[in-house]
Amino acid sequence: MSRPIRAVTPYAALLPMALTVIVAYLGTMAWTLRTSFTASRTFPSDKFIGMTQYERLFDNERWMLSLNNLALYGLLFILACLVIGFLLAVFIDQNVSGEGVLRTVFLYPYAMSFVATGLVWQWLLTPGTGIDGAIASMGFPDFVFDWIVDQDMAIYTIVIATVWQSAGLVMALMLAGLRGIDGDIWKAARLDGIPTWRVYVSIIVPMLWPTVATVFLLLATSVVKLYDAVVAMTQGGPGTASEVPAKFIMDHLFLRSNIGLASAGAIMLLVPVVALLAPYAYARSRSGRERGRA
Amino acid sequence: MYTAPKFKRQTLALACACAALFVGTEALAAGAAAAANAPRAGAPRAEVIHWWTSGGESAAVKQVAQAYRAAGGVWVDTAIAGGDQSRAVTVNRIVGGNPPTAAQFNTSKQFFDIIEQGMLNNVDDVARAQNWDKLLPEPIVSVIKVDGHYYAVPLNIHMQTWIWYSKAAFQKAGIAKEPASVPEFFAALDKLKAAGIVPLAHGGQAWQETILFSAMLANLGGKDLYLKVLRERDPKAIASPAFRNVLLAYKRLQSYVDARSPGRNWNDATAMLISGKAGMQIMGDWAKGEFTAAKQVPEQQFGCIAGLAPNAPYLMQGDVFVFPKTRNAQAVQAQKLLASVVVAPNTQLAFSKLKGSVPVRTDVDASQADACAQKGIAIMKDRSRHLGVSEVYLTPDQNGALQDVLTAYWNTNMTVEKAQKNIAAALSE
Numbered sequence: 001m002s003r004p005i006r007a008v009t010p011y012a013a014l015l016p017m018a019l020t021v022i023v024a025y026l027g028t029m030a031w032t033l034r035t036s037f038t039a040s041r042t043f044p045s046d047k048f049i050g051m052t053q054y055e056r057l058f059d060n061e062r063w064m065l066s067l068n069n070l071a072l073y074g075l076l077f078i079l080a081c082l083v084i085g086f087l088l089a090v091f092i093d094q095n096v097s098g099e100g101v102l103r104t105v106f107l108y109p110y111a112m113s114f115v116a117t118g119l120v121w122q123w124l125l126t127p128g129t130g131i132d133g134a135i136a137s138m139g140f141p142d143f144v145f146d147w148i149v150d151q152d153m154a155i156y157t158i159v160i161a162t163v164w165q166s167a168g169l170v171m172a173l174m175l176a177g178l179r180g181i182d183g184d185i186w187k188a189a190r191l192d193g194i195p196t197w198r199v200y201v202s203i204i205v206p207m208l209w210p211t212v213a214t215v216f217l218l219l220a221t222s223v224v225k226l227y228d229a230v231v232a233m234t235q236g237g238p239g240t241a242s243e244v245p246a247k248f249i250m251d252h253l254f255l256r257s258n259i260g261l262a263s264a265g266a267i268m269l270l271v272p273v274v275a276l277l278a279p280y281a282y283a284r285s286r287s288g289r290e291r292g293r294a
Numbered sequence: 295m296y297t298a299p300k301f302k303r304q305t306l307a308l309a310c311a312c313a314a315l316f317v318g319t320e321a322l323a324a325g326a327a328a329a330a331n332a333p334r335a336g337a338p339r340a341e342v343i344h345w346w347t348s349g350g351e352s353a354a355v356k357q358v359a360q361a362y363r364a365a366g367g368v369w370v371d372t373a374i375a376g377g378d379q380s381r382a383v384t385v386n387r388i389v390g391g392n393p394p395t396a397a398q399f400n401t402s403k404q405f406f407d408i409i410e411q412g413m414l415n416n417v418d419d420v421a422r423a424q425n426w427d428k429l430l431p432e433p434i435v436s437v438i439k440v441d442g443h444y445y446a447v448p449l450n451i452h453m454q455t456w457i458w459y460s461k462a463a464f465q466k467a468g469i470a471k472e473p474a475s476v477p478e479f480f481a482a483l484d485k486l487k488a489a490g491i492v493p494l495a496h497g498g499q500a501w502q503e504t505i506l507f508s509a510m511l512a513n514l515g516g517k518d519l520y521l522k523v524l525r526e527r528d529p530k531a532i533a534s535p536a537f538r539n540v541l542l543a544y545k546r547l548q549s550y551v552d553a554r555s556p557g558r559n560w561n562d563a564t565a566m567l568i569s570g571k572a573g574m575q576i577m578g579d580w581a582k583g584e585f586t587a588a589k590q591v592p593e594q595q596f597g598c599i600a601g602l603a604p605n606a607p608y609l610m611q612g613d614v615f616v617f618p619k620t621r622n623a624q625a626v627q628a629q630k631l632l633a634s635v636v637v638a639p640n641t642q643l644a645f646s647k648l649k650g651s652v653p654v655r656t657d658v659d660a661s662q663a664d665a666c667a668q669k670g671i672a673i674m675k676d677r678s679r680h681l682g683v684s685e686v687y688l689t690p691d692q693n694g695a696l697q698d699v700l701t702a703y704w705n706t707n708m709t710v711e712k713a714q715k716n717i718a719a720a721l722s723e
Contacts, residue, residue: 041691042385042407056723061716062698127554149498149556151705238498238556239705240698254378256694257407 029270036263044259053264063265066245069155073244074223076156080163081219082212085170090200092171093178103175106168114165118232121161122148125233154234154242162229166222170215177211178204213280220276224269245269338628341370342615343387344398345380346649350583354648358449361641367631370395384618388413393618395628401434401448401612402685403693408616409445415617415626416443417633424637429655431674433610433682446614447633450642450651453670454578454609454683455509457599458564458585463491463573464597476514476543476602483550486573494547495563495572498556500701502563502577507700508684509576510544511537512609513602517681520607525687527721532714541703541710548704556705567596578611582650582666598666600673607681608673612651688721695720 036054039047057063088106092099109117124130127146135143147153181204189199205212227246230236236243245265252262340362346355352373359369372394374380381404384397388408399405408414421427421444427435430448438446457479459472464482467489473479486493496502511520515536522531531537552572555563564584566572575581585596592598600608615636617629635641642653643662652663652670660671673679685693699720703713 041689043389043411059719060695061702122557126557146553149554234557235499237500237701237705239500239701241705251694252691254382256691257404257689258691261691 032263032266035259036267038260040258040260040263042257042259049260053260054268056261057264057268062240062243063245063248065240066243066248069242070223070226070244073155073159073226074220076159077162077166077223078216078219080159081166081170082215084163084167085215086174086205088167088171089174089178092175103172106171108168109165110169112165114162114228115232117165118161118229121157121164122233125157148234149238151238151241154238158226158229158233158242161233162222162226165229166219170219173211173215173218174208177208181207217276217280221273224273336624337366337368338624338631339368339370340395340628340632341372342396342398342632343372343374343380343384343394344613345374345377346398347373347375350648350650354645357644357648358636358641361635361638361644362632365631365635367628367635388618393620395620395625396615396617396632399446399614399616400685401437401451401610401614402683403437403687403689404685405446405614405616406437406440406689409440413619414445415619415629416445417447417617417630418444420444420447420630420633420637424634426637429637429657431610431654431680432677433680433686434612434654436682437686438614446616447636448654449613449615449636450646450649451610451612451654451670451674452578452580452651453600454505454611455512455576455601456579456581456666457509457574457576457602458567458581459574459597459599460567460570460572461595461597462570463489463567466570467491467573472597472599473602474599474604479513479602480543480546483547483574487550491570492552492566492572493550493574495566495575496547496551496555497558497560497563498551498705499558499560500697502560503701503704504684504697505578506547506576506704507540507544508609510547511540512607512681514543515540516603517607517679520681521687523717523721524684527688527692529718529722532718532721538710538714541713544700545703545710579652579666579670580650582664592665598669600669605676605679608670608679609681609683611683611685612654692721692723695723 035044037048037050038045039049039052092102092106096102125145125148126132127144127149132143132145135145148157185203185207186199189203225246226244227250230242230244230247234242236247246269249262249265249269252258252265342359344355346352355371355373359371362369374383377400380397381399384394384399385408387393393413405414426439426444430438431451434448434451438444438448457473459482463486464472467482467485469482469485473482483493496506511523515523519531519534519536519540522528523537560577560581561584563572563575564577564581565588567575568585568588568590579598582592582598585592590596600606615632617633620626620629637655639653639655639658642655643658645651646653646667647663650667652667652674656671656675658671660668663671684696688696696717699713699716702708703710703716708716
């Protein structure tokens with residue numbers, strides 16, 4: 001093969017992917033940004049109205065409530081997933097018997113669509129039936145578990161159900177991280193007589209840092225796009241108590257024929273993602289460069 | 295049926311599967327019929343997108359298909375489960391340049407933008423020939439006639455705010471006579487409560503709360519206030535004491551629902567009436583199908599009240615077909631044929647009988663309809679009682695914003711003044 005052709009080949013191979021990124025990702029992003037400045041309703045329009053859609057968005061009580069809910073949800077969800085996922089991984093890492101079965105059991109929720117499992121959760125949580133009914137019929141007639149119909153508690157039921165779904169994935173990633181740790185470190189720690197919990201806290205967790213960062217990023221993106229769980233479990237209710245931004249956007253896009261406002265909302269959702277992603281990407285590229293230099 | 299809300303989520307997967315099957319078998323059947331009749335060259339072929347996929351509904355639309363075939367056309371059925379999904383497909387196909395011959399929408403402003411973009415054919419010829427101006431109720435004309443042209447053909451009328459009640463529950467609570475005014479209505483609710491029955495069966499979803507609000511606005515506020523608030527979107531009317539009373543009455547209803555209502559589907563609420571656990575439900579006439587399926591007969595096991603005043607407004611909604619723009623002469627011919635077939639009295643009656651609605655025209659033989667539908671048809675004859683549901687007057691966006699306020703007001707301790715302010719803001723867009 002001649003030299004010029006060989007030089008061009010990798011670029012040619014990359015071209016389809018590059019085009020996909022430019023057209024499908026960046027292109028649609030740019031289009032959404034443009035639409036968010038127009039008075040578009042059912043159809044995209046060319047009537048530019050400046051920041052009006054954004055002003056309307058931040059005057060909208062439901063949108064503000066959605067943002068609040070998302071912040072609360074995101075904090076609890078990420079924390080709970082990290083803690084539970086890590087503990088599950090540590091538990092499995094103790095060379096328990098039946099590890100393969102347990103791993104599958106914990107990872108299984110993640111393999112199922114939340115549209116289906118969300119409905120099951122809804123049934124479980126509906127007062128009168130499900131958990132509430134089961135415990136009441138076991139001889140505790142005063143037992144009440146009605147979070148899903150409670151204004152102030154509904155959002156926590158979503159946290160519970162989605163943690164159930166995602167903790168297994170966190171476990172799998174953490175477990176891979178734990179398995180990657182050199183056995184000599186454990187031997188050295190044992191020789192020094194350091195208690196196991198202390199090894200985990202002071203040595204293993206810091207060493208797992210790259211894994212934690214990856215897991216955090218995965219969880220953070222799933223927070224921002226939270227939609228299916230809410231639709232399957234509460235439909236944003238009771239009232240507007242468990243509304244989230246993605247549902248606001250979908251409702252305005254399809255039910256309420258207001259793609260202008262929906263686009264403004266979508267752009268506002270992109271902001272935290274970029275804010276999370278940019279430092280991460282920057283750190284990765286820097287460390288990559290340093291490694292290249294070394 | 296009123297589209298998505300009626301859709302039972304539990305049966306989502308099943309419905310999708312059924313829809314796919316339905317489309318398949320229907321296409322086969324159409325193919326077989328065409329083969330049997332030896333396809334006439336030039337027979338007007340109509341591909342119709344709709345979301346009538348449940349048992350009763352698909353039986354109803356088959357009546358229209360049959361009438362269309364009898365008139366010499368070829369009906370190609372494209373059923374898509376779920377109103378949102380179906381409308382999205384229609385809009386995408388129109389934009390993509392491969393529109394269906396006709397497509398279902400609700401009798402509302404859902405298709406106003408499509409008309410404005412010049413993407414629909416009008417059916418003025420048929421409208422003129424059948425004198426739709428005189429024949430059809432004003433609220434329906436107001437959404438299908440834009441700038442003097444008719445862009446859609448109405449199939450039926452659903453009344454949104456029927457008050458259904460269980461005769462057994464009324465008897466147990468000692469209510470001798472069905473309530474005929476708003477105070478009597480609340481008195482009946484109190485009696486039911488005292489008898490230990492859930493007074494009002496309610497599904498706590500935003501659209502169902504909007505129905506309760508509409509019922510209060512129409513029955514307590516009256517036609518003038520209703521139009522001032524929802525059609526003129528008059529801030530003065532929204533700030534008025536009369537409207538404040540409507541909102542207070544709406545909120546008062548909340549004290550009569552059970553604590554487990556949030557998120558409940560409308561048909562589960564109707565089931566509470568059927569079993570006698572609850573006394574009343576305010577819901578559209580599609581609820582009749584649930585009673586019928588449970589082998590209950592109107593005026594025997596359950597009753598239906600259209601309004602709480604002698605001249606209470608009749609809140610209309612329903613379904614229409616629109617006709618996407620095409621220059622294909624044969625398709626235009628198919629659109630016109632379908633429009634005239636749909637409005638024909640026999641089609642109207644056959645469709646509504648299976649659908650639970652009433653015909654858009656009153657010159658039909660009402661004796662075939664059930665007791666509740668007969669009441670409806672009788673009220674329809676008085677044009678002064680004709681009124682549309684909120685979606686007839688508001689854009690989907692405004693209507694959604696109103697729903698957000700109403701459901702928040704219902705579910706939280708928002709003050710009535712704040713609700714008035716938020717409604718004014720929601721409707722000012």
